[in-house]
Amino acid sequence: xxxxxxxxxxxxxxxxxxxxxxxxxxxxxxxxxxxxxxxxxxxxxxxxxxxxxxxxxxxxxxxxxxxxxxxxxxxxxxxxxxxxxxxxxxxxxxxxxxxxxxxxxxxxxxxxxxxxxxxxxxxxxxxxxxxxxxxxxxxxxxxxxxxxxxxxxxxxxxxxxxxxxxxxxxxxxxxxxxxxxxxxxxxxxxxxxxxxxxxxxxxxxxxxxxxxxxxxxxxxxxxxxxxxxxxxxxxxxxxxxxxxxxxxxxxxxxxxxxxxxxxxxxxxxxxxxxxxxxxxxxxxxxxxxxxxxxxxxxxxxxxxxxxxxxxxxxxxxxxxxxxxxxxxxxxxxxxxxxxxxxxxxxxxxxxxxxxxxxxxxxxxxxxxxxxxxxxxxxxxxxxxxxxxxxxxxxxxxxxxxxxxxxxxxxxxxxxxxxxxxxxxxxxxxxx
Numbered sequence: 001x002x003x004x005x006x007x008x009x010x011x012x013x014x015x016x017x018x019x020x021x022x023x024x025x026x027x028x029x030x031x032x033x034x035x036x037x038x039x040x041x042x043x044x045x046x047x048x049x050x051x052x053x054x055x056x057x058x059x060x061x062x063x064x065x066x067x068x069x070x071x072x073x074x075x076x077x078x079x080x081x082x083x084x085x086x087x088x089x090x091x092x093x094x095x096x097x098x099x100x101x102x103x104x105x106x107x108x109x110x111x112x113x114x115x116x117x118x119x120x121x122x123x124x125x126x127x128x129x130x131x132x133x134x135x136x137x138x139x140x141x142x143x144x145x146x147x148x149x150x151x152x153x154x155x156x157x158x159x160x161x162x163x164x165x166x167x168x169x170x171x172x173x174x175x176x177x178x179x180x181x182x183x184x185x186x187x188x189x190x191x192x193x194x195x196x197x198x199x200x201x202x203x204x205x206x207x208x209x210x211x212x213x214x215x216x217x218x219x220x221x222x223x224x225x226x227x228x229x230x231x232x233x234x235x236x237x238x239x240x241x242x243x244x245x246x247x248x249x250x251x252x253x254x255x256x257x258x259x260x261x262x263x264x265x266x267x268x269x270x271x272x273x274x275x276x277x278x279x280x281x282x283x284x285x286x287x288x289x290x291x292x293x294x295x296x297x298x299x300x301x302x303x304x305x306x307x308x309x310x311x312x313x314x315x316x317x318x319x320x321x322x323x324x325x326x327x328x329x330x331x332x333x334x335x336x337x338x339x340x341x342x343x344x345x346x347x348x349x350x351x352x353x354x355x356x357x358x359x360x361x362x363x364x365x366x367x368x369x370x371x372x373x374x375x376x377x378x379x380x381x382x383x384x385x386x387x388x389x390x391x392x393x394x395x396x397x398x399x400x401x402x403x404x405x406x407x408x409x410x411x412x413x414x415x416x417x418x419x420x421x422x423x424x425x426x427x428x429x430x431x
Contacts, residue, residue, distance in 0.1 A: 032354060040354035066100050066107060073097065074114050079371075081121040082183035125212075128181050132215055135391050157230045157243070160389045164246060168253035169380035170387055171223070171262040175329045178216045179374040184367045186210040190336070191343050216332060220265045225395040227269025231278075232396065232404040240408065241284040244270065248290045255296065258313040258327040260306065264297055274398075274405035281409065303334060314369075323379040330373065339366055399423055 030045020031038060041049070073093065077084060084090050097115065101108035161167045190210040227247055234240045247266050254263040269275065270290070276282075296305050313328045320326040346359040396404060403423040411417040 030354075039358055040350050040352075040356055042354055046355060066104075069096070070100055070107060070110055070114075074110075077114055077118045080183065080185045081118055082125070082185055084118060085122060085125075125181060129211065155389070155393070156233060157226075157389070157393075158246060161383070161386045162246075164249035165253045166383065167250045167386065168257055168259065168262070170383055170390060171250070171254060172257055172259045172327065172329065172380060173378045173382055173387060174219065174390060175259055175261055176327070176374070176376060176378045178212070178219055179329065181212045182216060182374065183212065184371055186213040187336075187339055187363075187367055191340055213336075217336075220261060220268075220332060222395065223262060223265035223390075224269040224272070225401075226390070226393065227266050228272045228275050228401050229396040229404075231270070231275050231281075232401050232408065235408070237281050237284065237408070240278065240281045244275075244281065244285050248285075248287075248293070251293050252289055255293065255309075257324070258316070259329045260297075260310065260313075260331045261329050263293065264331045264333075267293060267297055272401065274401035277405060277412075278409050297331070303331075306331060306334070317373075317376075323377065326376045327378075328373045328376070330370070335366075335370065339363065342366070399426070403427065 030042035031049060032040045038049075073096070077093075084093060093115075097111040101111045157167070161170070187210075190213055231240055231243050231247070234243060247270060251263050251266040254260070254266070296309055297303070298305050310328070310330060317326045317328045342359070342363055346362075347356055348359065350356050402419065406416065406420040406423070411420045
């Protein structure tokens with residue numbers, strides 16, 4: 001993010017009031033600079049810094065400042081379009097742009113183009129959210145299916161797609177599509193319920209939700225449960241082992257693509273207790289490749305191995321010669337955790353009451369890196385049949401996973417036996 005040096009440094013001391021900023025590296029009327037970078041300031045000083053006055057902007061006529069205001073509004077609506085889902089924000093935008101465009105054809109056209117672009121983005125977002133709601137409403141619990149539908153006619157992932165690389169590509173389609181709809185402001189909304197600089201004032205957009213961010217986290221959970229369901233569903237041990245090996249290969253292809261979120265979701269699904277307890281099944285699996293993947297996503301040392309791989313993928317993306325090399329899909333829950341702890345671990349204000357701009361620049365750096373990743377278009381061909389299955393195939397609940405697991409490989413101790421009896425009893429009562 002830009003770090004504005006003192007105005008005398010930028011323009012020479014004759015342009016602005018010399019009394020506004022001091023020559024030494026200290027407070028400039030509520031602003032503090034270090035090596036010509038603005039690092040903190042009072043809220044009042046920052047507002048004064050941003051709003052032109054006669055003292056340091058000799059000609060404050062609309063014609064002079066309109067280009068800069070229009071540039072600010074254009075960047076705002078392009079980078080944070082979801083802010084304008086709030087009717088009050090949209091009303092204020094219309095009022096301001098009306099003043100800018102009055103009597104000047106050039107500004108009128110620029111305002112019209114900016115407004116049309118914003119409306120298109122908001123319309124596309126609404127359509128996406130409606131489609132997402134339809135997908136979610138079509139997904140049902142598969143608990144009763146296990147007993148009521150013959151095993152031979154149940155569909156599974158291997159009947160839909162038997163090629164690990166193809167499935168990894170389709171997972172990447174879903175990941176990139178859902179990433180693309182997450183607005184950067186959603187990170188702020190996820191952690192900040194009130195104005196971060198004033199405990200008494202409510203945020204202007206207090207009704208806005210981080211719905212697309214939440215939907216992306218839900219997708220991770222769905223994929224994990226889908227993997228566990230596909231493994232626990234088959235009756236035959238040999239088939240279960242084949243499904244495990246298939247997902248290991250899918251996870252490896254996700255790693256090669258740079259799709260770390262699907263990779264971690266698959267590993268999470270295979271490490272769920274109903275899956276990991278299937279010792280006889282795992283005994284038939286060649287686990288060497290899985291061990292390597294688990295090592296890459298090992299949480300020890302704050303996910304050091306994963307962070308190293310992520311840096312490598314990021315560097316590959318920067319120097320990419322093809323769209324495939326540009327793909328970087330981070331392990332999203334860890335990204336959220338990093339941003340959360342940065343937000344919680346650093347004060348919004350310094351002891352002297354100044355706004356801690358260094359904190360917000362660091363937050364902006366992480367969010368802007370994410371913004372770069374989410375703009376990548378998926379280069380792979382879409383397979384609607386596979387995508388439909390990944391998004392809508394019913395998955396087991398946690399209880400159903402345990403029941404299927406016990407049906408496949410019987411309980412090994414009294415605790416498992418008691419749970420099995422309880423689950424079977426619950427199923428009979430429901431049916």
